[in-house]
Amino acid sequence: xxxxxxxxxxxxxxxxxxxxxxxxxxxxxxxxxxxxxxxxxxxxxxxxxxxxxxxxxxxxxxxxxxxxxxxxxxxxxxxxxxxxxxxxxxxxxxxxxxxxxxxxxxxxxxxxxxxxxxxxxxxxxxxxxxxxxxxxxxxxxxxxxxxxxxxxxxxxxxxxxxxxxxxxxxxxxxxxxxxxxxxxxxxxxxxxxxxxxxxxxxxxxxxxxxxxxxxxxxxxxxxxxxxxxxxxxxxxxxxxxxxxxxxxxxxxxxxxxxxxxxxxxxxxxxxxxxxxxxxxxxxxxxxxxxxxxxxxxxxxxxxxxxxxxxxxxxxxxxxxxxxxxxxxxxxxxxxxxxxxxxxxxxxxxxxxxxxxxxxxxxxxxxxxxxxxxx
Ligand code: XIL
Numbered sequence: 001x002x003x004x005x006x007x008x009x010x011x012x013x014x015x016x017x018x019x020x021x022x023x024x025x026x027x028x029x030x031x032x033x034x035x036x037x038x039x040x041x042x043x044x045x046x047x048x049x050x051x052x053x054x055x056x057x058x059x060x061x062x063x064x065x066x067x068x069x070x071x072x073x074x075x076x077x078x079x080x081x082x083x084x085x086x087x088x089x090x091x092x093x094x095x096x097x098x099x100x101x102x103x104x105x106x107x108x109x110x111x112x113x114x115x116x117x118x119x120x121x122x123x124x125x126x127x128x129x130x131x132x133x134x135x136x137x138x139x140x141x142x143x144x145x146x147x148x149x150x151x152x153x154x155x156x157x158x159x160x161x162x163x164x165x166x167x168x169x170x171x172x173x174x175x176x177x178x179x180x181x182x183x184x185x186x187x188x189x190x191x192x193x194x195x196x197x198x199x200x201x202x203x204x205x206x207x208x209x210x211x212x213x214x215x216x217x218x219x220x221x222x223x224x225x226x227x228x229x230x231x232x233x234x235x236x237x238x239x240x241x242x243x244x245x246x247x248x249x250x251x252x253x254x255x256x257x258x259x260x261x262x263x264x265x266x267x268x269x270x271x272x273x274x275x276x277x278x279x280x281x282x283x284x285x286x287x288x289x290x291x292x293x294x295x296x297x298x299x300x301x302x303x304x305x306x307x308x309x310x311x312x313x314x315x316x317x318x319x320x321x322x323x324x325x326x327x328x329x330x331x332x333x334x335x336x337x338x339x340x341x342x343x344x345x346x347x348x349x350x351x352x353x354x355x356x357x358x359x360x361x362x363x364x365x366x367x368x369x370x371x372x373x374x
Contacts (some may be wrong), residue, residue, distance in 0.1 A: 023059030024365075027372040031321060034328030036063030036108055038279065040338060041086050044099050049337075052359045056334060058103050060354075063158065065108035065278075065330060066090060067340075072114055076123045076145050079130055084152060091156045098156075106158040108278075108330065111212065112146055113196050115166035117182050126183055138187040143199050150203035159208035159327075161244055161278070162200050163193050167213060167229070171221050177229040178222070193229070197238035208327065212244030212278055218260035219267070230271050242274030242327065247316065248341075250349065251284040251308045255315040262319060269325040277320060279332040281352035282312045282364065283341045288348070297342025297350025298357050306351070310367035313354070317371040335359055 028035035037060070043053045057064065068074060069086035077083050084093070091107050092098035100107045114121035125131065131138070150160065168180045175181065176190045184192040193211070200209050211230065216223035226243065233240050245265075255261045268275050284305040289296040300306055320326045333339050335355040342350040354365040361369075 024369060024372060025058070025060050025062055027369060029062065031372055033317075033321065033326075033372070034063055034106065034276075034330075035061050036065060036106070036328060036330030037061045037334045038067050038110075038330065038332045039064050040067045041069040041089065043338065045089065049359070053335070054103075056355065056359055057105070060334065061105065063106040063108055063328070063330065064090070064100055065110045067333075068120060070110055071120055072112070072145075073120055073123045075149060078125055079141050080144055080148075082145070082148050084149075087149070087153060091153050094152060101156070107153075107156065109150075109153070109157040109160040109207075110278075111161035111164040112149065112200060113142075113163045113166075113184060113192070115163055115180060115182050115184060121165075122183050131183065135187055138184075139195065142184070142188075142192070142195065146196060146199040147203050150200050150207070154204040155206065157204065157207055159210060159241070159276070160200055160204075161212040162196050162209045162240075164212045164244075165214065166193065166211075167216075167222055167225050169215065169222065177232065178225040179229075190229075190232075193233060194236045194238045197233065197240050201239040208241040208274075209239060210242055210244040210276065210278070211240060212246065214246040214248055214279075216243075217245050217247055217249070217264060219264040223264055227267055227271065230268070230273055234272065240273065242276065242325070243268055244276050244278035246279040246332075247277045247281075248279055248332065249282055249312065249316075251282055251305050251312055253282070253312050253315075255312070255319055257319075257322070262323075265319065265323050265325065269323070274325045274327045275323075276327045277316060277329040280313075280316060280329060281332045281339065281341060282309045283345065283349035283352040284309050285348065286342070286350040291343075291347065296347055297339065297345075298336055300351050306363045309351075310363035313364040314367040314371045317368055321371070 047054055075082055090098045090100050166179050168178050179185050179190055197209055213226050216226050265275055285301040286297050287299040287301055320329045333353050336351050336353050337357040339352050341352045356362055
């Protein structure tokens with residue numbers, strides 16, 4: 001008899017053990033809230049963890065966004081040279097269904113222009129001779145790329161991040177809207193944003209188009225630059241739907257009606273723009289471990305932080321549900337097993353998502369579930 005529960009657990013497919021019913025997907029739908037998650041392409045292609053990854057996506061979310069595989073360096077290999085393998089897998093080649101449609105999931109495209117020069121942002125060949133071209137030619141290349149990518153998946157991508165992270169962290173850099181000194185800014189000036197939105201809209205008039213940014217959420221100086229940029233983009237006739245607010249936050253964050261977070265989304269509404277929370281995760285301090293350690297980024301230093309984290313998650317969802325101009329919430333992954341936070345924080349923080357490494361719902365999951373039920 002004592003063995004029985006253990007045997008039962010062994011005999012039960014792991015996906016049914018780890019996917020709570022009905023999951024968040026149905027609850028979010030009832031609240032008319034689009035609920036998305038970031039996914040790494042290889043986890044879909046390899047159907048990892050005995051199907052638990054895919055099953056948890058399907059039970060909890062109605063939208064996915066690729067983590068890195070739709071970024072410019074992954075797609076844009078040279079002038080008029082594009083790699084559509086990842087896009088075709090997820091949303092299907094023209095006329096075909098992809099992984100997402102087969103599961104009735106919407107897709108968020110991330111990202112057409114990642115407005116930085118370092119890291120996995122700008123296709124590095126643009127820094128070489130092929131990118132060393134006059135303004136008009138650079139603009140023509142950009143136009144061709146946006147038309148090719150957005151056009152190929154026309155009608156299949158619900159929303160695009162058109163431009164990501166174009167504003168400098170350092171204040172007062174002398175550029176309009178404090179834009180970073182990047183390839184596209186140097187070639188085309190702030191106009192590069194207007195053109196990118198116009199060309200994306202031409203290629204898929206129904207897709208929602210976002211400007212996506214981090215460290216703006218409570219109306220910092222960077223946040224003010226972004227509002228000014230949004231106002232200017234609208235005045236220039238750029239077809240922008242709204243702002244993507246990344247929301248990479250931590251367990252000490254407090255968000256409540258009347259505060260700067262609520263004030264910021266209200267300021268966005270006053271500009272006539274929507275917003276979407278695009279990359280939510282709530283990092284907490286974790287037990288220090290070296291890179292490669294099996295427990296890296298997974299064990300909270302103080303287990304009470306899991307409850308604080310749950311409250312932070314709930315507070316973000318409360319704000320999203322309370323605001324008229326919110327077009328959805330998306331988390332940057334869902335299981336701590338595949339979160340970017342441990343590497344990004346050099347092992348200091350982690351455990352930032354709704355499910356633990358074994359796909360067990362954490363207190364944060366329960367808090368989001370309760371918030372959606374209210
Ligand atoms: C991150 C990915 O999660 C990592 O795998 C990669 O090494 C770096 O980029 N803002 C964004 C995302 O818009 O594209 C970033 O994704 C996280 C911050």
